[in-house]
Amino acid sequence: MPEMSSKLQSRFNRQLKNVAPSPIRVFDMKASAVPGIVKLTLGEPDFNVPDVSKQAAIDSINNNDSHYSPSAGTPELRKAIAHFMADRYGLKYDPNGEIVVTIGATEAIYAALFALINPGDKVVIPTPTFPLYEAIAAMLGAQVITIDTSSNGFVLSPEMLKETMAKAGDVKAVVLNYPSNPTGVTYSADQLKAIADVLADTDTVVIADEIYSELVYEDHHTSLAKFLPGQTVILNGASKSGAMTGYRVGFVAAPAGLAKMIGMVHSLMITSPADPSMAAAVPVFASEAGKQATDKMRAAYQERRDVLVSGLTDLGFTVAKPNGAFYVFAKLPASQGTDDVAFAQKLVDEAKVATIPGSYFGAGGAGYLRLSYATSMDNIHEALQRITKMLNK
Incomplete structure (x- = not known):
């Protein structure tokens, strides 16, 4: 096994010192090593990929679709995505120039930020939120400005945004994730319009991560692009709505000028996505069978959500029913203090239940736990029983 020369210790990208390994993944890996653990950690759908998508991937392989595709994705998939955006959200994007297929939404985040950010640029990120946004922005040398939304029900208000923008000066980008990971909060059309009104007279770009757009329960998802189309970059994909996390299919939808630059970064990083994965994603976005599969998953998630929220509330947790993701x-019961990391570790050690500490998601998350209900109802019931037993000791 070769050992790196000590002379190379200082030869890395200096920006990497601003980035740490994902605490979510680290905590999950440690908890996963505990025998008999019940995991409510990762956003990993427990459903199988829809049969229509499996067959499409098989057909792609059998048809020898094993060559370089266009960097932006196959024409078939880009047309399917354009159909999806128009059918579900009333948004029109030209599949030839305004849509880029990426390796999951993760690459879409990186490509979008890389195309926009110069060292020193200011990026506004409401928290609590998925920590990847801040990590990538920091690695690119951005000045990250966070807005703690916990005092407003985890919703970014126009007043918060306006005040932050006024203090910050020139803001290059705002990253908005909704429905939210970790809170499950989403935004109404009126709330989004109010945010768009704040940004309309600026040259700030909004990166709207809408990967959970198909998992909205008591309402219908509205995209910020409806109100701010010329300044919005939408990120989405098949991972959550199609239970296709391992297929790695995401996309960017944006005005042609933005999509061109994002697509350039994308092509330099990965050349093109994999043909069978793209073939599998087409029916997710453009077939009735794919839509029905998503609808079935959404109904199951809603049922699991209601059981988990009810059970946690009975145990003394403070929970606002999430409307998405x-x-x-x-929020931890008052009797358990506010150290969410210690409590999450206690759950692992004493109850053999794995969750994610809320503080891992930035300002406003301390004293909370994130629990994923992308798992079976049996696991949810078992987790609640184990937590009950631990708290009753």
Whole structure:
């Protein structure tokens, strides 16, 4: 086994010193090593990929689709995505120039930020939120400005945004994730319009991560692009709505000028996505069978959400019922203090239940746990029983 020369210790990208390994993944890996653990950690759908998508991937392989595709994705998939955006959200994007297929939404985040950010640029990120946004922005040398939304029910208000923008000066980008990971909070059309009104007279770009757009329960998802189309970059994909996390299919939808630059970064990083994965994603976005599969998953998630919220509330947690995604963000019972990391570790050690500490998601998350209900109902019931037993000791 070769050992790196000590002379290379200082030869790395200096920006990497601003980035740490994902605490979510680290905590999950440690908890996963505990025998008999019940995991409510990762946003990993427990459903199988829809049969229509499996068959499409098989057909792609059998048809020898094993060559370089266009960097932006196959024409078939880009047309399917354009159909999806128009059918579900009333947004029109040209599949030839305004849509880029990426390796999951993760690459979409990186490509979008890389295309926009110069060292020193200011990026506004409401928290609590998925920590990847801040990590990538920091690695690119951005000045990250966070807004703690916990005092407003984890919703970014126009007043918060306006005040932050006024203090910050020139803001290059705002990153908005909704439905939210970790809170499950989403935004109404009126709330989004109010945010768009704040940004309309600026040259700030909004990166709207809408990967959970198909998992909204008591309402219908509205995209910020409806109100701010010329300044919005939408990120989405098949991972959550199609239970296709391992297929790695995401996309960017944006005005042509933005999509061109994002697509350039994308092509330099990965050349093109994999043909069978793209073939599998087409029916997720453009077939009735794919839509029905998503609808079935959504109904199951909603049922699991209701059981988990009810059970946690009975145990003394403070929980606002999430209206999207598949996470519950629960405030610790008053009797358990506010150290969410210690409590999450206690759950692992004493109850053999794994959750994610809320503080891992930034300002406003301390004292909370994120629990994923992208798992079976049996696991949810078992987890609640184990937590009950631990708290009753």
